[in-house]
Amino acid sequence: MTENAAVVRSVPGASAQALTEAYDTALLDLDGVVYAGPHAIVHAVESLERARAAGMRLAYVTNNASRPPRVVAEHLTELGVPADPADVINSAQAAARLVAEKVPAGSRVLVVGGAGLVEALEERGLVPVRSLEDGPAAVVQGYDPSVGWADLAEASYAVGRGLPWVASNTDLSIPTARGVAPGNGTLVAAVRAATGVEPEVAGKPLPPMHRETVLRTGAKRPLVVGDRLDTDIEGAFNGGVDSLLVFTGIATPEQVLAAPVRHRPTYLAEDLRGLLEAQPEVAALGGGRFGCGGWTAGAEGGVLVLDGAGGRIDALRALCAAAWTWADGHGAAPESAKALAGLPAAG
Numbered sequence: 001m002t003e004n005a006a007v008v009r010s011v012p013g014a015s016a017q018a019l020t021e022a023y024d025t026a027l028l029d030l031d032g033v034v035y036a037g038p039h040a041i042v043h044a045v046e047s048l049e050r051a052r053a054a055g056m057r058l059a060y061v062t063n064n065a066s067r068p069p070r071v072v073a074e075h076l077t078e079l080g081v082p083a084d085p086a087d088v089i090n091s092a093q094a095a096a097r098l099v100a101e102k103v104p105a106g107s108r109v110l111v112v113g114g115a116g117l118v119e120a121l122e123e124r125g126l127v128p129v130r131s132l133e134d135g136p137a138a139v140v141q142g143y144d145p146s147v148g149w150a151d152l153a154e155a156s157y158a159v160g161r162g163l164p165w166v167a168s169n170t171d172l173s174i175p176t177a178r179g180v181a182p183g184n185g186t187l188v189a190a191v192r193a194a195t196g197v198e199p200e201v202a203g204k205p206l207p208p209m210h211r212e213t214v215l216r217t218g219a220k221r222p223l224v225v226g227d228r229l230d231t232d233i234e235g236a237f238n239g240g241v242d243s244l245l246v247f248t249g250i251a252t253p254e255q256v257l258a259a260p261v262r263h264r265p266t267y268l269a270e271d272l273r274g275l276l277e278a279q280p281e282v283a284a285l286g287g288g289r290f291g292c293g294g295w296t297a298g299a300e301g302g303v304l305v306l307d308g309a310g311g312r313i314d315a316l317r318a319l320c321a322a323a324w325t326w327a328d329g330h331g332a333a334p335e336s337a338k339a340l341a342g343l344p345a346a347g
Contacts, residue, residue, distance in 0.1 A: 007237075007240070007242075007266075008261050009261065009264045009266065009324070010321070010324045010325045010328050011282050011284075011290070011320070011321040011324065011325070012265070012266065012267060012268060012279075012282055012317045012320050012321060013242065013266040013267055013279060014279050014280060014281035014282070015267070015278055015279040016278055017278060018054070018275075018276055018277055018278055019223060019244065019267065019274065019275050019276070019277070019278075019279065020050075020051045020054040020055070020056040020275055020276060021054065022221070022223075023056065023221045023222060023223035023242070024056065024057060024219060024220055024221045024222070025056065025057040025058075025059055025217055025219035025220075025221070025222045025223070026051060026056055026057070026058050026059070026222075026223050026225050026275060027059050027061045027213060027217070027219065027222050027223065027224045027225065027241075028048075028058060028059065028060050028061065028225045028226075029060075029061060029062060029063075029224075029225060029226040029227060029228070029231075029232050029249075030060050030062040030064065030072070031062065031064055031174055031175050031227075031249065032175040032227035032228070032248060032249020032250055033225060033226060033227050033246055033248060033249060033272070034048070034060065034076070034079075034081065034272075035075070035076075035079060036175050036176060036177050036248075036249070037176045037177030037178070038075075038177060039079075039177055040079045040080065040081070041248045041249075041271065041272070042248070042271060043271045043272055043273050044079075044081070044248075044271070044272045045079060045080040045081055047271070047272035047273050047275055047276060048081050048272060048275075049080075049081075050276055051272075051275045051276065054276075056275070057217075057219070058081075058083070058087065059087050059088075059089060059213070059216075059217045059219070060072065060076065060083065060087055060088045060089070061089045061090075061204070061209070061213055061224075062088070062089075062090050062091070063090070063091045063143075063168065063169035063171050063184075063203040063204050063209075063231055064090065064091070064116075064143055064174065065090055065091045065092035065095065065113055065114070065116045065117055065120075065142030065143055065144075065168035065169065065184070065203075066113065066114040066115070066116050066142065066143050066144040066145070067090075067114065067115060067116045068085075068092075068115050068116050068118075068119040068120075069085040069086070069087075069088035069089075069090060069093075069116075069119075070085045070119075071115070071116075072085075072088045072090070073085045073087060073088055076088075086216070089212055089213050089216050089217065090116055090120070090168075091142065091168035091169045091202055091203030091204070091209055092113070092116040092117045092119075092120035092142050092168050093120045093123070093212055093216075094168070094202035094203060094208045094209045094211070094212040095117070095120065095140050095142065095166050095167070095168040095202035095203070095208075096117070096120035096121045096123065096124045096126065096140070097124065097202075097208065097211075097212060098166050098200060098202050098208055099121065099124070099126065099138050099140050099164070099166050100124040100125070100126060102138055102164050102166075103126070103137040103138050103164070104137070105125050105126075106125060106126070106127065107126055107127065107136070107137040107138065108126070108127045108128075108129045108134055108135055108136045108137060109121050109126050109127065109128055109129065109136050109137065109138050109139070109140055110129055110130070110131070110132060110134075110136035110138070110139045110140070110154065110155065110158050110163070111128045111129065111130060111140055112139065112140070112141040112142070112147060112151045112152065112154070112155045112187075112191075113140070113141060113142035113143065113144045113147065113168070114142070114143075114144030114145075114146060114147075115144075116142065116144075117140055117142045117144075117168065121140065130151075130154070131154060132154055132157050132158045132161070136158060136163065137163065137164075138163055138164040138165070138166065139155050139158045139159055139163050139164070139165045139166070140165075140166045140167075140168070141155055141165070141166070141167045141168065141184070141187065141188060141191065141199065142167070142168035142169070142184055143168065143169070143171075143174065143183055143184035143187070147187055152187060152190050152191055152194075153194075155191045156190075156191050156194040156195050159191060159195045159197050159199075160194075160195050160197075164200070165191075165197060165199040165200070166199060166200050166201075166202060167184065167188045167199040167200070167201045167202065167203075168184060168201075168202055168203050169183075169184050169185070169201065169202065169203025169204065169209075169231070170184065170185035170188050170199075170201050170203070171183040171184055171185050171203075171228070171231060172185040172186055172189075173185075173186075173250065175227075175249050175250060180250070203231070204231040204232060204234075204235035205230065205231050205232075205233075205234035205235035205237070205238050206235075206238070207238065207239075209235065210235060210238065210239040222241050222242075223241070223242050223243065223244055224236035224239075224241055224242070224243040224244070225243070225244045225246065225272070225275070226243065226244075226245065226246070226249075227245070227246055227247070227248055227249025227250050227251055228249065228250045228251060229245070229251050229255060229256065229259055229263035229265075230263065232245070233245055233259075233262075233263050233264070233265045234262045234263055236265075236266075237261075237262045237263075237264075238262070242266040242267070243265045243266050243267070244265060244266065244267040244268075244269055244274055244275065245265035245267070245268055245269070246269050246270065246271050246272060246274060247268075247269075247270055247271070247346065248270075248271050248272075253316055253319075253340055253343065254336055254340060256268070256316065256320060257304070257316075257319055257320060257323040257333065257334075257336045257339075257340075258323070258327075258333040258336070259324070260327075261328075264320070264324060267279045268313050268316055268317055268320070269313060270312065270313055270346055270347060274313075280292055280293055280314065280317070282317050282318060282320075282321045284321075288322065288325060288326065289322065290318045290321035290322050290325075291308075291318055292314045292315075292317040292318040292321075293310045293311060293314030293315075293317070293318075294308045294309050294310030294314065295307070295308035295309070295310050295314050295315045295318045295319075296308050296318060297315070297318035297319045297321065297322040297339065298322050299322050299323065299325075299326035299334040302326070302330070302332075302334045302335060303334060303335045303338060303339075304319060304322060304323055304326075304334050304335065304336045304338065304339035304340075305338070305339060306318070306319060306339040306342045306343070310344075311344070311347060312343055312344045312345065312346055312347060315342075315343055315344065316343070319336070319339055322334075323336065
């Protein structure tokens with residue numbers, strides 16, 4: 001992967017080619033992008049099949065540390081998205097590498113999390129344990145639905161004694177088939193509140209996860225694909241690579257319009273079908289107005305205005321250009337409620 005300087009973006013990007021042709025590797029988030037719980041996201045399976053057939057490599061980069069890459073690959077394959085364990089990079093692997101750099105080889109490490117963390121530590125030659133009484137040299141914490149009070153208490157005892165503490169990620173929420181549920185960040189916050197200590201964090205959007213992805217994929221022209229501004233898109237910004245935001249998980253149009261520079265995606269799409277498409281140019285029309293696909297948008301007196309007709313994502317592209325340009329010039333995002341009320345429904 002080639003690292004570039006982060007792009008300060010005021011207008012969504014354009015690509016005359018389908019993204020499968022413009023980039024060699026898609027670095028795909030999983031939860032909210034490819035699947036939600038046990039079910040594939042709509043259009044995901046067929047879109048990824050077509051992307052692979054077009055020659056794009058697919059790698060799955062997730063902050064969810066609960067399951068080993070082998071199990072994730074099996075789940076993807078069952079959903080109709082063939083994958084090998086080597087195609088999956090998770091925050092448990094990035095966290096285990098961080099821990100291995102802090103403690104002697106063969107050290108015991110207190111695990112607060114699931115099988116994903118256990119296997120990642122063993123891959124680094126470390127010994128996972130579940131109690132402070134086992135003499136660990138560090139603590140590593142990652143999401144798993146089995147984590148309960150006793151696990152958080154054990155972590156708090158260890159962190160309180162000064163052991164190095166690494167968190168796989170700090171996502172506050174995680175999308176599931178039933179809705180949005182607490183993520184690892186919520187569990188980390190409990191230990192932080194009990195101890196007053198801040199963990200070192202490995203996952204997106206921070207550099208250890210980017211480094212892990214670089215080492216494991218070798219991508220030259222990567223495209224980050226995600227549903228979260230504060231992890232996927234910020235991680236791409238920090239790594240100096242382009243990104244595609246899909247609206248099948250956490251992010252909402254309102255959040256994108258108000259996004260600070262580090263949370264602004266290169267491209268927008270309703271779902272993974274966006275990988276197969278060229279990305280239209282957003283035209284500057286003068287006077288702070290922008291146009292895309294039959295829509296025009298501007299910020300008048302700090303209020304976003306949308307006119308025209310066409311597809312929802314084209315409307316969002318024009319609105320993003322108007323909102324981001326206004327924010328960059330005025331130091332605050334414009335009011336978007338009226339313009340969002342005029343957006344067509346998702347297609």
